[in-house]
Amino acid sequence: MFKYAIFDLDDTLLDFYRGEVEGVRRLMKEQGVQDIEHGLQVYLSINKHVWEQIEQGHPSQKLLDTRFSIAFSKLEITVDGKELEAQYRNILNHNFYTIDGSEQLLQDLKSAGLKLFVGTNGVKRTQLDRLDGSHLGQYFDDCFISDDIGFTKPDKRFFSPIFKRYKDITYQNTIMIGDSLKSDILGANEVGLQNIWFNPHQIVNNMDFKPTYEVQTYQQVENILI
DSSP states (O other): OOSSEEEEOTTTTTHHHHHHHHHHHHHHHHTEEEEEEEEHHHHHHHHHHHHHHHHOOOOOOHHHHHHHHHHHHHHOOOOOOOHHHHHHHHHTTOOOOOOOTTHHHHHHHHTOOOOOEEHHHHHHHHHHHHHHHOOGGOOSSSEEEEEHHHHOSSGGGGGGHHHHHHHTTTTTEEEEEHHHHHHIIIHHHHTTTEEEEEOTTTTOOOOOOOOSEEEESSHHHHHHHH
């Protein structure tokens, strides 16, 4: 029987991708990009590389402040990357989209007596605002965010504050749930936690490690946890 469940947020409970796409399209339009969809794909490719570097331990804010200047330079447009990052951050702070069924899942788990933690990479203010605006924050007993901790998943040190605060955490009573193999699942594996890879799009796992469980639906998550 599980006592603690640590949840990633973006694309696990909150529909980050939807808000991300809307925000980037808006900035592209404001900057006069003609082919918005091409511009979006350029940005997404660069952003993926930026987050890979962040997850490897490189300073996050410095990298985030350059992603738009790099993306727009490839579109032959010069912008102030730091200023656009600030505008984009404001848009993200108001991205309250949730994945269908996420609130019901959290309600069911709380009713079953589990203690729920947020364990997410990202900017603290953004994640807290989104938890509040989406009304999902009410279900969590504690919140751990990389921006606050100083380390990002999959770094083992991301989990240190959780273990320090909850000394009875064990492999048997705690599980990590997330959509990212490279951060959520690898991080959990590295610190000896059971984990659930939330994979609704049925992405093929080409990594040299495996999750404890792989699921496509929230019902499957609930079946494992309760």
